[in-house]
Amino acid sequence: MARNNRDEGAAAVEGAREPVMVGGNQGGQGLKKGPWTSAEDAILIEYVKKHGEGNWNSVQRNTGLMRCGKSCRLRWANHLRPNLKKGAFTAEEERTIIQLHAKYGNKWARMASLLPGRTDNEIKNYWNTRIKRRLRANLPLYPEGIRRAELLHQRRHQLLHHQHYLTSSSLLQPQQVLPNPQGRYGFNPSHHSFHQAGFTMPSINVLSSTQQPYMVHSDPNHLNEFLLNNLNGNFSVPIPSPSSFFDQSIPAHLLQNPNSLPVNSLGIFNDDLTSLTAMLMGAPVEDSGNKLSTNKKLSSGKNQSTGPTALAPSSSSPNSDDCLIGAHSNNSDEYNDIKREQPLANRNSGLLDSLLEEAKVLTSQKNFKDEDSSYTADGANGKQTVEDTPDEFCIGPEDLEEIMKMDNPFYSMDEELSSLLMNFPSAMPKPEWYLSGSNNDATGQSSSRAKENSSASLDVCNADDATPPRVMATSSESDWSLKASCWKNMPGIH
DNA sequence: AATAGAATCAACCGCTTGGTC
């Protein structure tokens, strides 16, 4: 491996790539740029062992190292700090990266915090290189199940936000939460500026099958309890804007007749929920090329040992993880045109941006009715006709189950807290140089920044006293179709 | 074996954020 050679042979690097002295400092000496030598590494390591992380600009003053603080911090963070994992990403890590990217976009540092031993730079490089292949191969960024899972999570998140609005926001006037004749407690998005956001802030209607008023609590657990107790297929979450990014997966002709859609309120095709569940539980992901098929046999085919190859369109990669969003095979030319007109490269700037872009594109491409047309709510009398809206999809108990599946630390907990939990000490050996120092130094990195403290202290913990991060796949998930090698099987571009 | 292109990765750069005065 190239990187190993480089790591092992700093001297060789020195010869191959001349360090550059740039600018000048107080002493008239320039700061060095370029690859680090092992001697410089030793100096920096020694410094950190003595003084802890942080205060990087003082490294040069105190050690004479001709490196700027930035460079020192980077070198330490990416190469010298203890418990860094070296080598290729495991299949589990790859999957985690994909999941996290679906969740956070290009938030490399955040992703790194959820991948113990990995650096943001590493993850960024990994993603950028692999993702290039996907884009060049005209394949979507995410395995289907992961994206769907993320959309599901986002929906749930939005739902919780709206519960918050319903209960605590002063923006919501009493008359705007009134039971409709069906006993629904409606929220009229037209009364709020953020309904313009369409897909980012979908409105919700909480329906109680018991026709009883129900005070929705903003607490996620309470919400889940509410969902379980009150949803008998009557939970309605209308999607206010047809430009919702979910619609990207919905052929236009089907949108005209939403009742025909095998879709639930989360914008997830019901059949997909099963496969999503299967995916989340570690089962191979069914080829998406058949997702929109009305042929139920195909949907049930996932229970057969039908490999992706059998189901995949001929142009698809034989790799199962190549069954991806956007690969819906469908007879709708209109639909296909839409897909063609959205080059994947345009969706790669970042998750939110890309979604916004998608929404814009879709809005302009589809000649939808006025997006507010489905809402004839009258805040004064509380009447709403959301049940008539074509954008209203109903969620059933089985869908609810999916939501509940999301109710784990990774998906529903406060992100910072879940981050901490997931980073709970993992198994990583300390380098000898680190252990050879004072016993407590390894964990006594007195970072001047609390943020650094939390991650650093977690980083150095031994595995013996902890469970692996939750995001890491269990062995039972090991047969999930995304293998480390799958990226490498991407067709090359010449 | 030679070579070109692709892949990989370390490092840098510019910008943003947060804290302090």
Add this chain to the structure above:
DNA sequence: CGACCAAGCGGTTGATTCTAT
């Protein structure tokens, strides 16, 4: 409140290595 500074973050660059021809 604004200036300044330290640190962090994400994008980009360029050197090195790998791989296909």
